[in-house]
Amino acid sequence: MQYLDHVIAAFGAVFELKNLILMTVGVVAGLIAGAIPGFTIAMAIVLTLPFTFGMPPVEGLSTMLGVFVGGLSGGLMSAVLTGIPGTPSAVATTFDGFTMARAGKPGLALGIGVWSSFFGGLLSAVLLSVLAPQLARIGLEFGPWDFFSLVAFALTIAASLSDEDLLKGLIAGVFGILVACFGEDQVNGVARFSFGVDALEQGFAFLPLLVGLFAFSQLMSDVRDPGSATEALSERGAAGVKIEHLSAIKAIFERWGIWLRSSLIGVFVGVLPAAGSSISNILAYDQAKKSSRHPEKFGTGIPDGIVASESANNATAGGALITMMALGIPGDAVTAVMLGALLIHDIAPSPTFISTQPQLAYAIIVAFFLAHFIMVACQSFSLRLFVLIMRVPLYVLAAVILAYCAIGVFSLNNVDFDLWTLLIFGIVGYVMVRLGFPLTPMILGVVLGPVAEVNLSRSFATSSDLTLFVTRHWSLFFIILAVFSLIYPWFQRARGRKKWTLGYAPALAITLALPLFLMGGWVRPILAFVLLIFGIGLIWRRGRDGWKLEAGDLEGARLHQG
Amino acid sequence: MRRLSFDSIVATVLLLFGGALFWDTFQWRRTPYATMASSVWPRFVLLVFFALCVIYLIRSLRRGTAGETKRTFVEWIAHYRNPLWCYGLFLLFLLTMPYLGMLVGGILFVWGVQATVGERTARAHLRHGAIAIGSVGFMWLVFTYAIGVILPAGSLVHI
Numbered sequence: 159m160q161y162l163d164h165v166i167a168a169f170g171a172v173f174e175l176k177n178l179i180l181m182t183v184g185v186v187a188g189l190i191a192g193a194i195p196g197f198t199i200a201m202a203i204v205l206t207l208p209f210t211f212g213m214p215p216v217e218g219l220s221t222m223l224g225v226f227v228g229g230l231s232g233g234l235m236s237a238v239l240t241g242i243p244g245t246p247s248a249v250a251t252t253f254d255g256f257t258m259a260r261a262g263k264p265g266l267a268l269g270i271g272v273w274s275s276f277f278g279g280l281l282s283a284v285l286l287s288v289l290a291p292q293l294a295r296i297g298l299e300f301g302p303w304d305f306f307s308l309v310a311f312a313l314t315i316a317a318s319l320s321d322e323d324l325l326k327g328l329i330a331g332v333f334g335i336l337v338a339c340f341g342e343d344q345v346n347g348v349a350r351f352s353f354g355v356d357a358l359e360q361g362f363a364f365l366p367l368l369v370g371l372f373a374f375s376q377l378m379s380d381v382r383d384p385g386s387a388t389e390a391l392s393e394r395g396a397a398g399v400k401i402e403h404l405s406a407i408k409a410i411f412e413r414w415g416i417w418l419r420s421s422l423i424g425v426f427v428g429v430l431p432a433a434g435s436s437i438s439n440i441l442a443y444d445q446a447k448k449s450s451r452h453p454e455k456f457g458t459g460i461p462d463g464i465v466a467s468e469s470a471n472n473a474t475a476g477g478a479l480i481t482m483m484a485l486g487i488p489g490d491a492v493t494a495v496m497l498g499a500l501l502i503h504d505i506a507p508s509p510t511f512i513s514t515q516p517q518l519a520y521a522i523i524v525a526f527f528l529a530h531f532i533m534v535a536c537q538s539f540s541l542r543l544f545v546l547i548m549r550v551p552l553y554v555l556a557a558v559i560l561a562y563c564a565i566g567v568f569s570l571n572n573v574d575f576d577l578w579t580l581l582i583f584g585i586v587g588y589v590m591v592r593l594g595f596p597l598t599p600m601i602l603g604v605v606l607g608p609v610a611e612v613n614l615s616r617s618f619a620t621s622s623d624l625t626l627f628v629t630r631h632w633s634l635f636f637i638i639l640a641v642f643s644l645i646y647p648w649f650q651r652a653r654g655r656k657k658w659t660l661g662y663a664p665a666l667a668i669t670l671a672l673p674l675f676l677m678g679g680w681v682r683p684i685l686a687f688v689l690l691i692f693g694i695g696l697i698w699r700r701g702r703d704g705w706k707l708e709a710g711d712l713e714g715a716r717l718h719q720g
Numbered sequence: 721m722r723r724l725s726f727d728s729i730v731a732t733v734l735l736l737f738g739g740a741l742f743w744d745t746f747q748w749r750r751t752p753y754a755t756m757a758s759s760v761w762p763r764f765v766l767l768v769f770f771a772l773c774v775i776y777l778i779r780s781l782r783r784g785t786a787g788e789t790k791r792t793f794v795e796w797i798a799h800y801r802n803p804l805w806c807y808g809l810f811l812l813f814l815l816t817m818p819y820l821g822m823l824v825g826g827i828l829f830v831w832g833v834q835a836t837v838g839e840r841t842a843r844a845h846l847r848h849g850a851i852a853i854g855s856v857g858f859m860w861l862v863f864t865y866a867i868g869v870i871l872p873a874g875s876l877v878h879i
Contacts, residue, residue, distance in 0.1 A: 212867055325776055329734070332769045336741065339762045346751040348758035351744055378803040381837055387802055388838055553802075554848075557833035558855040560810065561826045565859050568822065569869040577814055585807060593730055607765075615756040 168520035171216045172528060180213075181525065184221040185532045188228020189540035190547060193236045193244040194555075196380040199229030200491045201373045205559070207365055207499055208566030215503040215518055220525040222499060226492055227279060227529035230435060230472050231537070234271035234464075235544050238264060239399070247435035247471040250443035254456065254463030261459050264399045269406025270464045272537050277410060278421040278469030279530040282476025285425050286483075287523045290512060293484035297509025300485075302616035303626045307636035309610040312431030312487055315643040316599040319437060323594070324647040330595045334603020335610070337362060344608055345615045357575040362583070364498045366567045366576040367604065370583025371597055372491075373563050377556045378588045387553045401538055409461045416446050416462055417469045424470035428477020434490030434598075435471035442470030472530070479526060483507055483519060486609070491598045494605045502570075635673040642666050654707055660700050667693030726788055727780030734773045742766050805836040821874030826856040 171177065184206065191202035206225050210218030233248030238255035251271060258267040300308070313335075317327030340351045341361015349359040381387040410417055420442035427438035446466035447456045456463050478489025486507040488494035500507055505515060512519040547555075567580045587597060617626065627633050645662070653659045667689045674686035700706075745759040745766070791799060813829040820828065834848035863869045873879055 208863075209867070325772065325779065329769070329772045329776060332765060332772060333734075335765050336762070336769060339765065343758045343761075345755050346753060346758045348749050348751060350748060350758060350762060351741060353744060378806060381802045381806065382800065384802060384837070551838060553837040554834060554851060556806075557830045557837070558851065560806065560833065561830045561856050562859055564810075564813070564826065564829075565822060565856075565863055565871065568871065569863055569867065572870065574814075574817070574872070577817075581807070581810055581814065584810070588803060593726065611761040614761060618756045619754075 164516040164520045165524070167517045168524045171517065171521050172220060172524045177217050177220050177525075178532075180217055180221045181224040181529060182532050182536065184224025185228035185529055186536050186540055186543070188225035188230075189232035189235070189533070189536060190228075190543055191225070192229035192232025192248075193540070193544045194547065195236055195240070195242040195244055196376065196552070197244070198372065198376060199226060199233075199245055199247070200368075200495055201376050202229050203492055203495045204365065204368045204372050205562065205566065207369075207495070207502075208569050210499065211502060211570055215500070215505060216521045216525075218499060218503065219496070219518075219522055220529075222496055223522065223525045224529045224532065226475055226496075227472070227526070227533050228536070228540075229492075230279075230475055231272065231275040231468075231533050232540070232544075233471070234275065234468055235268070235541060236548075238267045238271060238464075240548075245436075247439050247474070248467070249436070250439040250467035251464055253443065253467075254459050254461070255467075257457065257459035258461075258464070263402075263459075265402040266405055266409070266461075267459075267464060268399065268537075268541070269402040270409055270461050271468045272401060272534060273403070273406045273410050274417060274465045274468035275472040276530050276534050277417055278424060279472035279475065279533075280527070281418070281421040281469075282425045282428070282473035283523065283527045283530070286476040286480050286526065287520075289429075290480045290484045290519075290523070293480060294509045294512045297485045300509065300632055301630065302613035302620065303630050304632035304636065305613040306610055306617060307627060307633040307640070308431075308485065308487060309606045309613070311636040311640040311643065312606055313599060313602060314640045315431060315646075316602045317596075318643045318646045324644070326593075326595045327599045330590065330597070331599035331603040333595075334600035334605075335607035336603075337367070337600075338604045338607035339611075344612055357578075360575075362579045363571060363573070363576050364604065365502070365570050366579040367583045368495055368498060368601065369563050369567050370580045370585075371587035371601060372495075374560065374580060374584025375587030375591060375597075377559060378584070379591060381553050381556045387556070388551055390549045390551055399541065401541070410465055413462055413465050416465050419449075420446060420466040420470040421473040424473025425477035425480075427470075428474035428489050429480050430477075431481055431487045431489060431602075434478065434492065435474040438470040438474040439467040442466045476526065479522065483511060483522065485509060486511070488602065488605060491601055494601050497605055631673045631677045634676075635670065638666075638669050638673065642669075657705050657707065660705055660707070661697075664693040664696040664700075667696070723785055723790075725780050725783065725785045727783070728777060731773050731777035731780055735770065735777065738766055738769050738773060742770075802837050806833055809833055809836070817872055817874070819874050819876045821877055821879055822871040823856065823860045823879050824874055824877050826860070827852045830856055 187206065188199070188202055191197045192199055202225050203222055206222055210221050213221070229245060230247055233243055233245035234251045234255065236242050236244040237248040237251040238259050241252055241256040243249045243252050255267045255271060258264075313331045314328075317331050318324055340358060342349055342359065352358040423442045423445060424435070424438045427441060428434070443456075443463055443466045446462055447453045450456065450462060474490070478493040481487050481489040482493040482497055486497070486509075488497050497507060505511070505518065563580060564577055567576050568574075570576060590597060590600070628637060642662075649659050649662045671686040671689040671693070674682045674689065677683070742763070745763055748759055751758065797804065809829055809832045813825050817825050830852035831848050834851065835845060838844065838848065860871060864871060
């Protein structure tokens with residue numbers, strides 16, 4: 159009954175007229191920002207923050223969720239109509255979406271994309287509402303040692319999945335942790351790295367830093383080339399395109415298997431700390447192609463590819479929210495920004511978040527559901543707006559957005575130093591990107607560094623025994639995952655070429671079974687047993703085949719690297 | 721003499737930066753509480769940072785400059801002309817804010833960015849001016865009257 163009360167209260171808060179209007183504006187803004195190549199979802203969310211600062215938490219978060227869902231779905235507009243993915247989460251959509259549009263069916267391609275996003279998002283919202291409270295219950299078992307190891311895992315996986323080289327990803331992550339050390343430390347209140355500068359004694363404010371890294375530096379990358387900066391984003395018209403809803407829904411229902419598998423892949427990737435929709439859409443496309451009876455048709459404009467990519471990228475959002483709400487660990491860069499926004503409202507997501515703030519927690523879930531309906535309703539209108547905005551030269555948009563960044567950042571704390579933070583991290587972010595350092599591990603370092611420090615301090619206050627980091631079951635579980643995620647880039651590069659890669663998955667399954675066995679109860683040992691059987695089964699199968707490399711592995715590796 | 725690669729220079733700069741931070745950890749106030757000292761975590765992170773940067777330096781020295789585009793200083797400036805203009809104008813905007821305020825400074829900044837990065841005809845300058853006044857003016861009104869933020873006023877213009 160209590161659960162129902164919370165859900166009803168959450169519905170009441172989310173369905174208030176003001177909130178609905180704010181969400182609609184957020185969704186449209188997200189659709190447009192997601193559709194503009196060069197603008198990212200994280201950038202759209204950080205630009206929304208100044209407006210949400212003065213709002214109650216439910217309104218602020220609903221607006222940002224609107225931008226998040228809109229941004230994920232907006233990327234498909236430019237992917238289908240111009241062949242340029244609006245966001246990295248729509249890269250795989252271009253493979254078949256643009257080809258289908260060029261073949262004279264842009265309305266159908268858009269329709270399949272929109273409705274796949276919708277259904278994928280809805281499935282992830284259902285899983286969010288079911289899994290987040292369960293994961294939070296598991297999170298209550300975590301001690302400071304386990305949280306510390308979880309943060310270590312989040313940072314290593316962020317570095318290894320960041321598409322750049324692992325070393326640079328790790329340096330970026332550690333650099334982020336160092337940046338978070340500037341200012342007063344949370345435990346003793348000592349000013350650190352201030353170098354005698356008064357303004358530095360408070361450290362760098364989180365949001366100006368984010369806006370600098372994600373918005374300022376991104377805009378500079380967009381206008382770097384004088385030619386493309388002065389051109390309109392696209393002259394390729396789409397004014398007459400009408401989204402074909404009914405035939406799109408029919409096409410998706412005929413491919414429900416692809417939709418279901420891709421959505422589940424999306425949720426799984428989202429749950430992994432730091433892995434986002436830029437990975438899930440490619441992974442889902444790859445899996446759809448591998449399991450298809452006609453893989454040669456992928457890339458020629460078939461609906462299967464669009465369904466796979468678009469259902470996966472929206473489902474990732476739900477997965478990322480699961481980890482954020484249940485454990486306080488951001489699922490990707492966008493949820494890292496949302497975590498920062500929650501902290502501004504004095505709400506710190508942790509395993510107790512759902513039980514202590516149930517109305518807000520369920521409001522997030524309800525708003526995430528609702529945002530998908532608003533997204534479908536606003537798609538046609540946004541398409542027209544998108545066509546108009548695509549006629550504006552990039553340098554005009556960049557100039558106006560930079561001014562908006564300055565005003566927005568100042569309005570957060572009314573402190574001049576925040577504007578300097580914006581400039582400093584605008585330069586740092588741009589230089590890092592130019593030198594091949596990924597930004598996602600850095601931002602996770604900034605968010606998770608203080609979490610790691612506080613938990614390390616707590617663990618030392620409880621016991622000086624360092625072996626607890628490997629003898630506690632959950633800590634060992636995350637350390638194993640961290641080690642395997644560190645090896646992952648080498649695995650990815652050597653997959654399909656070197657024989658040792660055939661042992662990666664079995665080794666992971668078997669070693670993960672150990673801490674699960676030790677956890678006691680009956681569910682986890684059963685899971686451990688399944689993992690063990692799976693690992694041994696893989697070894698047996700590969701041994702039977704003479705440890706031969708599979709052709710599919712090489713193809714998959716190529717797609718991931720491409 | 722063999723030219724240093726970009727990565728080697730970056731690794732060296734990062735090591736120097738880490739060194740400066742490490743030196744600073746010895747200047748901090750020591751607290752008498754029974755908690756982990758404030759310098760423990762940053763020093764641990766810095767040690768990891770050092771180790772990674774040393775690996776990065778060794779790797780970059782081994783790889784050399786292969787694959788890097790060699791540019792003269794003038795070519796480099798020309799290549800990054802637009803971002804340099806934007807950063808420079810933003811710096812100017814921050815330095816002049818106490819005198820021009822957010823509204824006037826913001827308008828001049830938006831116009832300046834468009835004028836340097838975009839078209840440079842008289843007609844374009846007029847259009848850029850209109851866009852700057854319209855966009856910054858609108859944002860200033862929204863933040864001042866709708867959101868209730870007191871944006872900095874300039875001592876010269878008083879708005």
